[in-house]
């Protein structure tokens with residue numbers, strides 16, 4: 001049975017519910033504009049009713065309309081026993097269908113729907129979710145289910161953390177040792193399997209294609225120059241002292257770092273980035289840049305020589321040199337550069353988009369200086385490895401973040417100038433998996449916090465009401481139930 005209220009999450013930009021007399025229950029016959037033909041298989045699968053090529057006969061119409069502004073926008077009218085969904089782009093049509101699916105009930109080809117008129121478009125262009133598959137490997141099957149979940153939330157970026165101290169998870173053909181050695185973690189735990197696997201290039205292509213069909217851009221992250229123990233364990237020459245070590249088995253910030261003095265490190269990075277750029281058709285590559293401890297750089301003769309040759313005052317400036325140089329390589333292969341907020345240390349390359357994660361302060365500073373920013377602060381907002389509640393029985397660590405905390409986060413933080421607001425591209429929810437071994441646990445930690453954050457990503461924060469959101473969330477949980485999601489069911493605040 002459908003809900004006679006507007007029960008869509010994320011909330012549409014504007015809507016008007018019509019009277020009872022406009023509700024209907026009838027046999028669906030669907031017409032799809034030929035411009036959306038490429039979407040058809042995915043659409044029909046989504047919307048399981050008979051199709052027709054005769055517009056006159058159809059009572060469900062998916063139409064191209066060039067007057068609709070924005071690639072992700074749509075209008076949806078359910079009125080007088082007809083559903084009319086219009087968009088100027090397949091992404092807009094896709095999002096309209098997500099709304100329609102939440103509004104309607106479709107059973108054996110019959111459609112029940114409330115009368116409503118919706119005009120919708122997103123508040124932010126960057127609506128992201130990051131999953132760390134280094135600390136614990138997540139299967140291709142589980143990631144595809146995760147992408148299905150992103151799609152119903154109208155989330156359009158999947159940030160895929162592929163390498164870290166505890167595992168190198170992406171096949172690089174030129175350097176097979178990266179996955180042969182770097183994906184294997186020797187752990188004395190029952191879950192060794194989840195920590196000892198990698199994504200083949202065929203797996204990656206399959207994920208990217210699946211995401212594209214759902215209008216999700218996949219962002220690969222190779223975390224450098226720190227968080228590189230798995231890479232160095234595979235190729236010891238990447239370190240300052242050709243150090244022989246194992247893939248990290250413990251958590252925390254490790255001091256293993258790629259040498260910034262050796263030319264061979266930059267050659268290796270060029271080769272790796274070349275293969276990654278070919279695998280991911282999206283516009284971006286994320287180079288990490290976070291938590292790089294510089295002990296090795298301080299004592300490495302080659303790193304010290306690099307600083308002297310380049311006129312660099314300290315190792316923070318050496319990090320800046322490193323990031324700028326790798327950024328140029330990423331640009332050379334036609335991609336834009338993303339980095340965690342530490343990339344701002346020692347001077348930031350002009351065109352790096354900054355992920356503000358230790359709070360909003362660096363994001364505010366970067367935006368005010370004219371850099372594009374993604375807001376994803378860890379405390380009480382966007383880190384889903386934190387506990388839902390301050391309760392010793394709840395899983396999670398490093399902080400407490402209730403569903404309401406996430407919902408309440410405003411990415412247009414205090415201190416951002418009027419002019420700089422346009423540089424806040426959007427919001428992202430991040431899930432680090434040090435303590436998350438299974439896809440089912442991942443679902444528990446992410447949902448419905450990401451559901452709450454999707455409301456901010458798509459609708460924004462103006463004129464909202466927590467109680468009203470909670471009502472819609474009740475209906476939305478039925479969707480999550482139908483998809484077999486192991487979401488968190490405890491207190492929301």
Ligand SMILES: [Zn+2]
Nearest residue numbers: 240259300303
């Ligand atoms: Zn060095």
